Amino acid sequence: MLTMDVVQLRFYVAAPMALINHRFQLTSRPVGLVKRSDFTYSEAPVADPGEGEVTVKVRYLSLDPAMRGWMNDAKSYVPPVGLGEVMRAQGIGEVIASADPKFPVGEQVLGLFGVQEYATLKTKGLRKVDPKAAPLPVYLSVLGMTGMTAYFGLLDVGQPKPGETVVVSGAAGATGMVVGQIAKIKGCRAVGIAGGSEKCDYLVKELGFDAAIDYKSQDVKAGLKANAPDGIHVYFDNVGGDILDAALSKLARHARVVICGAVSQYNTTEGAKGPANYLSLLINRARMEGFIVFDYAERYGEAARELAGWVAAGKLKSREQIVKGLDTFPESLLKLFRGENTGKLVLEV
C-alpha cells in the first residue's frame, strides 16, 4: 500500500504536464455590456507547481457584478485585469498537484483562480473548505465573500438597530438576500427591492422578508412609502440609478446608506448617473458610505462562524443558481446585468 501511495502521489505531481488548460483571457476592454469578443478563449498546457505552489482543478467559479469593473482601465480598489491576462474570478477547486505540504493533493480550496479550468498558483491566499460541512458552492455564497459582504456592510457600515427598517436593493441577488435575512435576525423590518413577482414572492415567502417591492411592475417610491412608513433607517444599495434615488427620497432622520455596488451603472457608456436626491442626506442628517469587504479580512473568521451558525440554526438560507460550462462564461456573466439570477450565480466549470 505504501508503494502504491507513493506512486499515486508522484503521478499527481506530474499530471499537470500532460493536462491542457482552457481559459478566458481579457483581450479588449468592454464598452457597455461584456461581449464574447472581449475575450480570447484559448488553451495552454497546465504549469507544474513551483515551491509553495499548487495546481488546482477548478470546479466552481463565482460570477459577480464587480467583475465588470475589473475590466475597465480605471483606478479602483483593485488594479484592473491586464489585457492578455486570464479574467479574474474567485473559485473553488481541488488540489491536484502540490509543492506545499500544507495543501496536499485532494484538498478542496477557495482562491482567486481566474476563469479557467486549472490554476497553478501560490498557496498564500488560499483557504481550505470542508465539503462535508456544506455543499461547495455555498462557500462562494452565504459562507463566502458574498456572505461577508452582506455581514460587514450591513452590520458595520449600516449599524441597524432592532425595530429599524432596513431596505435592500438587488434583494434577490447573492448579497441582497443575505442582507435582508441578517436584518431579520437582528430584529429589523426587512424590505427588499427586486425585479419580478417571482423574486418578490421568494423574498417574502421563503426568506422571511417583511415586504418586497417589484421595481418592474410597481412605483418604487410608492412602494417604499407604503412599506417603510417611518422612513428608511438603513438602505443597502446594490444597484444605484433610479432605485437609489427613490430610496434617498424616503430616508428617515440619521439614516445610513450603504453603498455596496451599482449594478445598474457598470455598463453605462454615457457616464454614471449620480443620485439627484443626494441632498436628502442634508435634510435628514444622513450618511452615505462605501465599503470594500477586503478591508475586513482580519475579521473574516468571526463572520464565517456567525454566518455558519445562522445557517446551521435554519435562520439563514443560501441559494445558488448554477450555470454549467466554462465556455458559457461571457453569456453567463450577463445574467447578472439582466436580472436573470436569483441567489448567487455560480459557474460550474
Next chain:
Amino acid sequence: MLTMDVVQLRFYVAAPMALINHRFQLTSRPVGLVKRSDFTYSEAPVADPGEGEVTVKVRYLSLDPAMRGWMNDAKSYVPPVGLGEVMRAQGIGEVIASADPKFPVGEQVLGLFGVQEYATLKTKGLRKVDPKAAPLPVYLSVLGMTGMTAYFGLLDVGQPKPGETVVVSGAAGATGMVVGQIAKIKGCRAVGIAGGSEKCDYLVKELGFDAAIDYKSQDVKAGLKANAPDGIHVYFDNVGGDILDAALSKLARHARVVICGAVSQYNTTEGAKGPANYLSLLINRARMEGFIVFDYAERYGEAARELAGWVAAGKLKSREQIVKGLDTFPESLLKLFRGENTGKLVLEV
C-alpha cells in the same frame, strides 16, 4: 428724573403703535432665481408687544443661500415660508418696546425677525448680543450661525486630523472662509475653491489658506491633483454640481464628505444634478454626510466661546459684506447665487 424715566418707558412701550413697518412678504413661489415679483413689499402698523413679547427695530439681516430653499413648497428640515408670510430671515436689532423684563428696551438681540424693519415677537429664541464685544454684523457671521455651521460641520461631521488635507468649496463665502481657517487652526492643510483671482488671493494672503483653486479660470480636478497630492481627507461642500463631482474624484481613502449646502443647485429648474462620481465613496471607503446646524443647539455655547477665543487671538478673521436698504432685498440675495459676495453677506436695514 424718576418721573422722566417712567414717562420715557411708557413712551417706548407705546411707540410701535405710531410706527409703520415695511416688509417683504413671499407671495409666489420662485421658479429658478428669485425675482422681486415673487414678493409683495408692503407696509403695516407695528404691533404692540403682548405678554412675553418684544418689538425689535431690525438693524441687520443675514442673507443666506438656504433662504432659497425655504421658499420652495417642499419637505425639508424646516417648514417652507407660507405664501403671504413675511420672508424668514435671521437678524440683529434693538428692543424698542418690551413686555418681557428679561429683554429691556435698548437691548441688542439676535433672532428670526424676517425681512422687515420691525418685528414684534416672543422672546423665546432671542439671544442677547454685546455690541462692545464685537461689531453687530459679526454676530451674524463668524460668531453666529455661520460660524457654528463651519465649526460643527467641519469638526463633528468632518473630523479632520492634524496633517490631513481639508478642501472647502464656496471658500470665500461666509461658511467656507471659517471652515478653512478652523482647518488651519487644527493643523490641517486648507485648500479653498472659489470663483475669481481676487477671492483666491484673499483666501491665501489674508486668511492663511495653503492654496486656492479658481474654478472660473482653472480646471478644478487638475487644481485638486496639484494641491491635494495625497487626496482629499475632508471635503466640505457648499456648492454641489460639477465641483462636488471633481472633489469626489480626488478623495483619499476613508475620506469624509460634509454636505453643508449646494448653492449651485438651489435655483435649478431641471432637477438637481446628482454627483456622478459617488462611487468614489465605495472605492475609497469614504462617507458623505449631511448635517443641520440646529441639531447642535445644546452646544452653541461651546462653539461660541471657542470661536470668540480664536477671533480674540487673531487666529480667525471675520469678513462681512454689508449691503444697504431693506428695499434691495431681492437683488441683494441674488449676489449669493452669482458669487458676488466675499465673506458674510449682511443687509443693513
